[in-house]
Amino acid sequence: MAFIADIGTVLRLTPQDDLQIASHDGVWDFCDDRTPFDFRVQGHLYDGQLFYGLFGPVLSGPSRYEGLICNILVRTDATDWRTETRSQVNFKVGRGVVTRDHRQHFGHPDGTRLEGFPRISRFGEVEVVGARPSTHPPTIELAGARLRPLRVVYDTDALYAYLRDPAVTELTAYPAVSVEMVDAMIRRSAIRWYAGELGKWAVALPHDDQLVGTCGFNDWSPVHRWAELAYDLAPAHWGKGLMRQAVAAALEWAFRQDLVDRVHAYVRVDNRRSQGLLECTGFVREGCLRSFRVGRGVAHDFYVYGLLRPDWAAQQGAAGGA
Numbered sequence: 001m002a003f004i005a006d007i008g009t010v011l012r013l014t015p016q017d018d019l020q021i022a023s024h025d026g027v028w029d030f031c032d033d034r035t036p037f038d039f040r041v042q043g044h045l046y047d048g049q050l051f052y053g054l055f056g057p058v059l060s061g062p063s064r065y066e067g068l069i070c071n072i073l074v075r076t077d078a079t080d081w082r083t084e085t086r087s088q089v090n091f092k093v094g095r096g097v098v099t100r101d102h103r104q105h106f107g108h109p110d111g112t113r114l115e116g117f118p119r120i121s122r123f124g125e126v127e128v129v130g131a132r133p134s135t136h137p138p139t140i141e142l143a144g145a146r147l148r149p150l151r152v153v154y155d156t157d158a159l160y161a162y163l164r165d166p167a168v169t170e171l172t173a174y175p176a177v178s179v180e181m182v183d184a185m186i187r188r189s190a191i192r193w194y195a196g197e198l199g200k201w202a203v204a205l206p207h208d209d210q211l212v213g214t215c216g217f218n219d220w221s222p223v224h225r226w227a228e229l230a231y232d233l234a235p236a237h238w239g240k241g242l243m244r245q246a247v248a249a250a251l252e253w254a255f256r257q258d259l260v261d262r263v264h265a266y267v268r269v270d271n272r273r274s275q276g277l278l279e280c281t282g283f284v285r286e287g288c289l290r291s292f293r294v295g296r297g298v299a300h301d302f303y304v305y306g307l308l309r310p311d312w313a314a315q316q317g318a319a320g321g322a
């Protein structure tokens with residue numbers, strides 16, 4: 001059974017009073033629309049050690065919530081969201097994730113702040129309406145890092161901070177990198193997971209959970225049972241075996257969930273570092289696709305690398321892991 005606090009759970013929020021909608025600084029209105037909307041739990045809100053709420057992207061409901069993030073905050077009834085499937089909550093829906101204002105208790109409307117507009121707030125009831133355990137990305141602990149689901153809004157700055165470095169994208173097919181493009185990429189991945197498809201994880205450092213890379217799947221065919229692997233890492237972390245671990249964990253998860261029988265990756269013929277990574281992970285170079293992808297206006301040749309389930313299983317057997 002899924003609970004309110006489980007990452008990946010889909011929650012339905014039904015407002016129980018008029019909505020308060022702020023549209024500009026100092027301009028707000030009330031609206032009597034108690035139509036429910038759904039959102040997916042993506043992260044938890046902590047004040048030090050104290051859990052006080054959670055947030056995630058809105059998935060469906062009235063258009064006023066479209067493209068926004070829903071934050072729900074624990075009220076004073078002290079329900080434990082790790083064991084409850086329904087609860088009364090305060091909520092704030094807007095462009096991002098709330099931050100604490102310590103001048104008030106977090107249960108107070110001024111105890112949290114939300115930047116940007118619109119800001120839609122009030123109180124209501126949440127209930128668990130769905131979970132997708134089979135394709136929901138788990139958090140996987142690695143040595144010195146972890147794979148965790150990419151977080152809409154929250155991860156944009158960290159991903160942009162290294163993708164804007166030309167050294168990261170010069171040997172890839174990445175288009176010109178902008179904040180908007182990075183934001184859209186993260187949203188696309190979140191939507192893929194939600195739709196029951198395979199997407200990407202963040203590679204994050206365990207001490208602060210900050211993203212330093214991404215790893216996972218750009219594309220997936222459940223009919224033909226293949227997935228396309230993709231990854232990138234902030235240069236400060238290159239050459240430490242981090243992505244090798246991340247790729248091994250993503251492969252293990254996809255094969256063990258029985259979602260694929262083949263994983264492939266396309267690598268520019270001059271990207272030796274990425275080729276080295278695939279080769280040491282057991283991928284076989286299957287051929288060269290001439291002028292396969294255009295990177296910043298120029299068509300490049302790409303090698304295609306593939307790993308089949310029997311190859312992967314044999315490696316696991318050899319390592320004593322199957």
Ligand SMILES: CC(C)(COP(=O)(O)OP(=O)(O)OC[C@H]1O[C@@H](n2cnc3c(N)ncnc32)[C@H](O)[C@@H]1OP(=O)(O)O)[C@@H](O)C(=O)NCCC(=O)NCCS
Nearest residue numbers: 168231232233238239240241242243244272273274276277
């Ligand atoms: C490709 C990338 C993710 C590799 O990450 P990384 O953490 O540095 O890789 P690892 O340290 O895990 O190295 C894995 C293996 O790659 C190989 N490798 C690493 N650097 C290499 C290099 N310069 N030349 C050849 N092989 C290399 C090694 O065989 C290494 O195995 P080892 O641990 O046994 O030595 C990272 O360099 C990156 O983000 N590059 C820019 C983006 C990119 O090219 N993405 C891939 C697009 S296809």
